[in-house]
Amino acid sequence: MxxxxxxxxxxxxxxxxxxxxxxxxxxxxxxxxxxxxxxxxxxxxxxxxxxxxxxxxxxxxxxxxxxxxxxxxxxxxxxxxxxxxxxxxxxxxxxxxxxxxxxxxxxxxxxxxxxxxxxxxxxxxxxxxDLPHQDVREIFGVENDYTPEEEAAVRAEHDWAFEGFP
Amino acid sequence: MVHKKRDGYNFEDGRTSKWCWSYLPVGVLGMIMGRLSPVDQIRFRAVCKDWRLASSSSQPSPRLPWLMTRDWVWSESGDIVSSNKFHMPFHRHTHTSMHELDGQNWDDIHGASVCTSKYGWLLLQKSKNGFVYNPFTREMLKLPKIDIAFNRITFSSVPTSTDCLFFAIESSKKSSRYKIKICICSLGAQKWTTKNFNGIGKVAEDVVYNNGIFYCVFSGGVLGTYNVALQDWKVLTGMAPITDVVFWHRTQMVDADGELLLVGTTLVSGVLNCILGIHRTAWKNSGSNPLNFRLDSVEGEPVNVEGLDTLLVFVRDSILLSCNWVTWLSCIIRDSIAVHRVSNFPV
CATH class of the missing domain: 3.30.710.10 (Potassium Channel Kv1.1; Chain A)
Structure with a gap:
């Protein structure tokens, strides 16, 4: 061995x-x-x-x-x-x-x-x-690919969720 | 909060890479989204199209109930406005939404009691006026005046859909000489269709819709079914009444994915505890199966919601409420609190 x-x-x-x-x-x-x-x-x-x-x-x-x-x-x-x-x-x-x-x-x-x-x-x-979605866009460097009308429509769907936010 | 956009990394060969977060893999985005409260998820749909997609595909807690409390407060301009608070106990999140109502709407909604809540909609009633109200979109749709003194009222699907049926039932406990009256209408109808059936001398305690049938539970656990397509009303017999337990107030019925649960509150060992008695039924096959009630006791899982002095009791995806000191208050609580399931939100 x-x-x-x-x-x-x-x-x-x-x-x-x-x-x-x-x-x-x-x-x-x-x-x-x-x-x-x-x-x-x-x-x-x-x-x-x-x-x-x-x-x-x-x-x-x-x-x-x-x-x-x-x-x-x-x-x-x-x-x-x-x-x-x-x-x-x-x-x-x-x-x-x-x-x-x-x-x-x-x-x-x-x-x-x-x-x-x-x-x-x-x-x-x-x-x-708790950040506004605009800040989230900024942080993640995300380009907003919604048209203003589309974005307004997305917001309008649940307007209540945006209360207190810009 | 100020965030600085950072510079890209410099590669050896002089290239500069800017991270392009719009291309954050959808899976990663979904993981982040799934860890946000439902309200934040809804808000962040406005970030960009990818985020919207991620929010629709992530399923945080589809069973999460929403709890709404309604209050009346003075607005800055001196008007009375409806303040709706949405509580998400599991996310420790409360979202307050103010709804300023104009004259007629205010008259309608103020003092109205919530009869039932489904698909994010509330069915409200004030004397003979009934209407459905969506506290999120603030849509309000009126029903025709109702002429019966109904015990319970409900609806079958999303109120804005064409196949949605409203169903109200009146049954007197005084004597079986009093007929059971059932009223049915769809949205936009001019009036309710009323049908009379043989009375059973029991109060209708709750009613739910499941797969073409309105199920109605009467005091003592007697069950009746109304088949919409056949316009056929049946009181189900061959079933032992609930005698082994005394419920403190009306039992409630809950649709748990096709299985209907009968839930009542009872007390054990003094006033401070309350449990739920569940009668689980085999109703999946339109009530044609023999009905075997089995009593399960479910301990109330206390969940504290800020500003609400209540003990919340969860049964599967449903939420049942009780107060931690006087259970009979639950009728009042029921009037001001509605239950929403996140999975029922329109995407």
């Missing part, structure tokens, strides 16, 4: 396997444990189908946002974290301005991380809920 030590070494190796995620926005690289990164269904699919090279390029997600995503995945990959701990940690991650949250929700959507998508959507909803 001379090869036993070598086997042990091999057995422990997968646990330490890491992946490198690279933001294609600003070329920032993050080295993360594989099991942490695999919470992203998108990355998991890439790894499973052998499409992932040494460095996984992540388009349209900045390093700043990618760091938040990785923080979320690390927290949720920790088996000893209690539900309360996770709730608190999630709240910390989404305690950001609305623009960061929009980036984050898009990242969660692209990387297909259900929990992060949910918690970020909730935070965005909480942040915009």
């Amino acid at each position: 001379a090869s036993a030590p070598e086997n042990e070494k091999n057995a422990s190796a997968p646990e330490k396997k890491t992946l490198t995620l690279k933001s294609m926005i600003n070329n920032e690289e993050f080295v993360v444990d594989e099991h942490v990164a695999l919470q992203s269904v998108t990355i998991k699919n890439m790894v499973d189908s052998d499409c992932a090279g040494d460095v996984i390029p992540v388009p349209t997600i900045s390093g700043e946002i990618l760091a938040l995503v990785i923080e979320y995945c690390k927290n949720h990959a920790n088996p000893s974290a209690s539900e309360d701990d996770l709730k608190k940690a999630d709240a910390g991650i989404v305690a950001k301005d609305i623009y960061t949250l929009i980036d984050l929700v898009l990242a969660a959507n692209f990387l297909d991380i259900k929990g992060l998508l949910e918690v970020t959507s909730q935070k965005i909803a909480d942040s915009i809920k």
